[in-house]
Amino acid sequence: MADTKVAGTHHQLGSTMVQIQNVHKYYGSLHVLRGVDLDVRSGEVVCVIGPSGSGKTTLLRCINFLETYQEGRILVDGDLVGYRDRNGKLVPARESEIARVRAETAMVFQQFNLFPHMTALRNVTFGPTKVRGVSKAIAEKRGLELLDRVGLSDKAKSYPNQLSGGQQQRVAIARALAMEPKVMLFDEVTSALDPELVGEVLAVMRDLAERERVTMIVVTHEMQFAREVADRVVFMDDGVIVEEGPAANLISNPQSDRLRSFLSRFADSGHLTRSQGADQLSAKS
Amino acid sequence: MLSEHMQLPLLIGLRLPYQLRWNYVLDHKDWFIDGLILALWISVIALLIGCVIGLICAFARSSGNRVLATAVTIYVELIRNIPLLLIVFIFYFGLPQAFERGSQGREFVLTLLPTPERTFTVALAIYAGAYLTEIFGSGILSVNRRYLDAGRSLGMSRFQLARYITAPIMFRTVLPSLSNTFISLFKDTGVAFFIGSRDLSFAANKVNTDFFRPIEGWAAAGLLYFTTAWVIALTLRFAESRIRWNV
């Protein structure tokens, strides 16, 4: 972890992995997503920022079809999410197809959502064994490797209620990784954590971004993280993407008034710096 | 005349469809209406007596007196683990017979419980009392200690505390459970006809025994039970929302 990198320039990005085309979503009469367009390339790290109610979480949940959308298209590696295209119209896809696409997009939640009746290791191996048909032995071997990578190999047999919030979230990340997804979705994963636990989780995410080159779409309030780790930052407000661009530019040099006023709410003090995150990871708590 | 009755499959060997003839019910709707009113009456009285029993037992159990608490527990557990019908039988057949024919004991029982209706009401009240003891018990526990502390510091006796503080406050909490219990009791009156009580089920059964129209009879009774219970439930919900004591 010695070299310092400027985010966005250190690796080649692959083909387009996620395509969001003119997506509209309504909650009853509430127009929550008003024509969102976004392409995410393989290996890219995109951070989505914006005020609450802007639709960023909804957009994320649409990508793995935890929410439906009414117009537009969402494609993950060429597969249409949630629907089938019948002559230009969206027709609900079969349950098995939906499940298949969901397996390719792994999500980490704000509330962790670990399965409380399973150990950390079982949480991690459950997806691969049930969905991908991996044998239990192999799944456990890989699971232990993943838990080791997030610094929790000694907690494999622990239950979620025996772990701290930060530990639970790291297990959740391992669980998502175990599915070997094409895209990882992070939904404000540090917002529910005590401040001192935020760093360990961000460090893991940073590791995924820089070492593994996992395609990541991260909804977050952690501006420091966005600035240092993301390739691109997308600013959403009121159901549309207002501004997007290279992380460094967008945050230090916002073009639109809305983004400017949004960013002004974030003071720079108290946020985790890069080196603190790296230390926590290598210490393997 | 034969066509008026249900075509019994056995007579002809062909299964002829049963024609619903509602006139047998409608002609005797007074049986049903009177039966319904009686059922309501029985439920109300059983609920009231049951509440008295329940309140006394609940307070007795929380009093700290071991003997009382055990006695109450025995009563509650006993009643809750045996069928209502058995309790009814005990009061209707068992009690009078427990005393010698012509003895004072039997006379006493027979004056107290002369009719099936009265007997059933008492049995139902004892039955309800057990469940209401539990309801009031948790109601008592739900009353915040600070109110009792305030009362005690004013020098109120145990009885005054119960009467003026605990009871009124818990009333609001237990109202939903009381409503549900009342509706349950109303439905439980359905078995009374077996000992001869002339309630709603009795009417349905009579239509069956007199005219061989079980489906119409019981469907009518079912409809009346359902709608009445529904109306009662709505009314009680409305009443609950009107009582605005937010503790």
Next chain:
Amino acid sequence: MDVVWENRALLWIGLKYTFKLFAVVVVLGTVLGTLFGIGLLYGNKVIRAVLRAYVDVLRGIPLIVTIFLVFYGPVAYGVDLSPFQSIVMALSVFSAAHMAEIVRGGISSIPAGQMDAAKSLGLTFRQRILGVIMPQAAPIMMGPWTNLAVDIFKSTSLAILVSQADFLFSVQKRATAKGHYMEFYIAAIIVYFTCCFVISRAGAWATRRMRVGIAS
């Protein structure tokens, strides 16, 4: 009390009937009720409406009405059920309605995030329900389910109203024949109480066993 003991063979026959009725109804009611409960939560609009009506009606009318309707209804329209089958059906249909409510309540109490996490792993509906939701809902449902089981056992006594020879029927018959009511009733109290008590204890034990995995 000797008179009760003398007649124990006949009483035992009645008790066996009650046990048989209870066992069949509990199994049927639980299985059907679970399916209905899941349907109530996850079915389409039509299924949910139908199930909602079914549950509300069956819980809104006295069990006795259901028993009589099931006893006489199918026969009149050509479906020939034996008396035992009729009462099994009536009690099962009633129990399933209550079980559906219990399942609905139990599953609803599981945080929505669990379903989200299970979905996002790509699990099918069946895998989600069986692997994630049910294991968490089961301990919650055990309490009400045990109460339902006890109620079912007590409700077998209604068989007497359609002249079926359950335990209460044999108690009443022998008591009337011998003219000694209270003795037989006391025996009945003891039997019913013991059975219900055993059911409650078994349920509590099973609940404890289930919780082992979740809270350490």
